[in-house]
Amino acid sequence: MKCETNDCKKKAVFHLNCSLCNKCYCLNHRLPEEHNCINLETINKINKSKNTQQLLENKTDCEKLENKI
Secondary structure, eight states: OBOSSTTOOOBOTTOEEOTTTOOEEOGGGOSTTTTTOTTHHHHHHHHHHHHHHHHHHTOOOHHHHHHHO
């Protein structure tokens, strides 16, 4: 099976499918960043939103700490 990156002539020997776009790539292009995955930006936005939400949920309130002292 040929690597699905346009300018790559290598064979995808191990059939490494991208989890974001489900296309098959060679070892050099297996990472979403390497083959300019069409879903990478969307996934990054979702992950950033999740991380922001988690940070806000775990935020320490200074007033709570002052009351314990």
